[in-house]
Amino acid sequence: MAKDRFQGHDYYLMDELLTEEHRLIRDSVREWIKRDVSPIIEDYAQRAEFPTQIIKGLAEVGAFGPYIPAEYGGGGLDQISYGLIMQEVERGDSGVRSTASVQSSLVMYPIYTYGTEEQRKKYLPKLATGEMMGCFGLTEPDHGSNPSGMTTHFKDAGDHVILNGAKMWISNAPFADIAVVWAKDENGDIRGLVVERGMEGFSTPETHNKWSLRASATGELVFDNVKVPKANIFPTIKGLKGPLGCLNSARYGIAWGAIGAAMDCYDTALRYSQERQQFGRPIGGFQLQQKKLAEMITEITKAQLLTWRLGVLKNENRATPAQISMAKRNNVNMALQIAREARQMLGGMGITGEYPIMRHMMNLESVVTYEGTHDIHLLITGMDVTGFNAFT
């Protein structure tokens, strides 16, 4: 890939709404992405391999559990810091951001929020440094948008439980050391438990031949009579609100992350339009290209305002799941549309790995689907404003 010349875009002077520390965090992650991720990511994506060597760097820049309290190894930072970190990481690649989202929101968040003190102390410090990597098992082959229909279940067997079932489309699964798994107990209640690699009957086959998130490892979680100690079960949380709490945190991060991908596409297309000459002048001087760029920066600016406000609400613990759904749906769709338009502006060059656009575009096809599909989030907003449930 050509040298990463990315510059952030801040049309409405949003930086003035950030603290000095927010900006330092964002700029540091941006610098790290330019130094350690941009130069290698295209190659890893082309080879469909996760660059494990960046795990340490992700931990150091604060991408693993930035809002988890420092006493458990987290950063003790606020939600806007978390958002900005996700934005910058996804500016590099959605697959890398997925790894960080899973570790932070889907593994560290539930262990911190629902776990016992022993569970927190055992897992969180190692997850924060990347010494231990985690994954999250909710989706099943036959239960995606309808997680409450899950069939993975466990039975009481004295000091442990016996877990059976399978999970699918699990980011980080192939290399994860632990999995936060959601399964039904004998009463049919959804419970969360931590399954560790090495437990007999637990395997994580990799999902191959993806055209999206190619620099991120995806796999299945297969449980064949896995003995899980009862000490690994989250003690009190029951029902779908457990996993949905995690998803709220992850979706919030995705809403910010998508802005990163969108900005990278816009930035690339803008620079290309100023340098690429056709008919004797830069293509940025033609109205059709300006229409694309003007609409892109308008949508990016709207998304920035949306997420900043959502971040303030989240810091005050006032952000509703429906508000988070709106931001995730809007921003990911915005990024996907911008990626497609930007790809067109680059013509043939847009399909090559010389530029990041096509990789972002393919990645975003996953992002628009996972963590609640584009359609499901629409139904959440629909239900929120009408009071009627249109899911079933």
Place this chain on the structure above:
Amino acid sequence: MKILVCISNVPDTTTKINFSDDAKSFVTAGVQFIINPYDEIALTRALELTEAQGGTVTVLHVGDASTEPTIRKALAIGATDAVRVNAAPRDAYFVAKQIAAYAKDQGFDMIMTGRESIDYNGSQVASMVGELLDQPSISIVKVLNVEGTTATLEREIEGGKEVITCPLPLVVSATEGMAEARIPNMRGIMSARTKPLTTIEAIEVPSLQQFVKYDKPAARSQVKLVAADDVKGLVDLLHNEAKAI
């Protein structure tokens, strides 16, 4: 070891430079400021030395309150504490006098700067500080090692390199190769919150120079292509238009 690193607050290298209508000042609106990259090299080497041998690194900056994000970044990278001399830096002499005034009774083993700041590129401060403090100053240093109370330094010279030893205390200006600048990590950013950043008032310094005006380089003119066999045309253009011959 006790090291003082002097940092400048300079426009990011990608900044589009504009001057005020009267051509007397640089327009800072919308400009992203960073730690002068050469100063960052000095800071990193100072940290490497104190991490290996023990000691403290104080950063000093001459500037108004708007420059504090730059100082905070230096603390996040690893400096122990920071001092801001509360004044807009007028020129190299003014800055050197402030540094010398602060450092003279602090007992620093070494004072480090970058080889030059990337805005005005004066390359004067380190030598002036050395002179004002009556300490040796060695400029544009590529390699810096310290053993006991002796520093060994390498400089690039025409056709080779120069190796120098010098007793501490001394003043050093750093260039590429001395260290690889670090990116602040989250732990560093968190700990920077509570590190001391002291503000002191500037001493009086006479103005020895005045900026008359700034000009941007003239825009490059269009290239004219002359047919390979049109020697007369080429000579004509060089003589009459470019006035080069």
